[in-house]
Amino acid sequence: MEDRRTIRVTGRGTLKLRPDVTRLTITLNGHEKDYADTVERSSRDTEALAAAITPLGFERSSLKTLSFDVNARYEGINDKNGNYRRVFKGYEFSHVLKLEFPSDNDLLGRILYALAHSSVDAEFDISYTVKDREAAKNELLGKAVEDAAAKAKVLSDAAGTKLGSIRSIDYSWGEIEMAVRPMNRMMKMADAAEEQAFGCAVNIEPDDITVSDTVTVVWDIV
Numbered sequence: 001m002e003d004r005r006t007i008r009v010t011g012r013g014t015l016k017l018r019p020d021v022t023r024l025t026i027t028l029n030g031h032e033k034d035y036a037d038t039v040e041r042s043s044r045d046t047e048a049l050a051a052a053i054t055p056l057g058f059e060r061s062s063l064k065t066l067s068f069d070v071n072a073r074y075e076g077i078n079d080k081n082g083n084y085r086r087v088f089k090g091y092e093f094s095h096v097l098k099l100e101f102p103s104d105n106d107l108l109g110r111i112l113y114a115l116a117h118s119s120v121d122a123e124f125d126i127s128y129t130v131k132d133r134e135a136a137k138n139e140l141l142g143k144a145v146e147d148a149a150a151k152a153k154v155l156s157d158a159a160g161t162k163l164g165s166i167r168s169i170d171y172s173w174g175e176i177e178m179a180v181r182p183m184n185r186m187m188k189m190a191d192a193a194e195e196q197a198f199g200c201a202v203n204i205e206p207d208d209i210t211v212s213d214t215v216t217v218v219w220d221i222v
Contacts, residue, residue, distance in 0.1 A: 006167060007156060010216045011148025013140045017178060017209040019128035022108055024099045025066070026115075027123040031073050031092035038070055038091040045120045046095060052118040053099065056110055066096040103128065109202040126183040128206040133178055136211070141171065144215040156221055164220030171215050180206050 028045045032038040050060050070093045074086040101107060108126070115122060130136055156163050182204055 005221045006218050007221050008218045009148045009152040010214050011144045012214050013143030014212040015140045017130050019206045020103055021100055021129045021131050022103045023127045025125040026097045028095040033090040035091050038093050042093040042095050048120045052114040063097045069094045105202050127179045127181040129179045140213050148217040161221040164222045167218040169217050176211055178209050180209050
């Protein structure tokens, strides 16, 4: 069988996306002496969180769990002889949830105000993403293939050859993060003035999301 000459080129696609979805990532933490009490408290705090947002037009199912963990809690101490040891202090939970909604600074302000006045202690991150992620991925791949084809043509022309049929296209299929995070790891506001400030719209204008990916294409050259 005759060996075919080939050219392998990696193309890169880059895309700027305008965020249109706000994502609130909420972390609930707590600890109790008994395992059952810890799990019960996590459930109670989650329901209190749901009760805080449902008056704003959200369904209970709008809160999506990203991770949930319950682990033994230990504390390091030195005994009367100066020896260090770990003492069991019960159990602690971490429940991470997300709430996504069409970007609206007024609604975001009301959500943060509701969280500030809820009975749960929570940490939260605010990030922005896009609703139609699949369309963005497809456009990004198209740009990467176009870039590979343009580079391959330049190389083949310079070498005095012509591009033939495509033999293969390789793509990593890895997950592409499409988000920007202007506010990270905020705590529930304890000061009354800070709480009152969130009663009005939050003036956040997120930057565009820049994403890129690569595709490797192999052509026959003739």
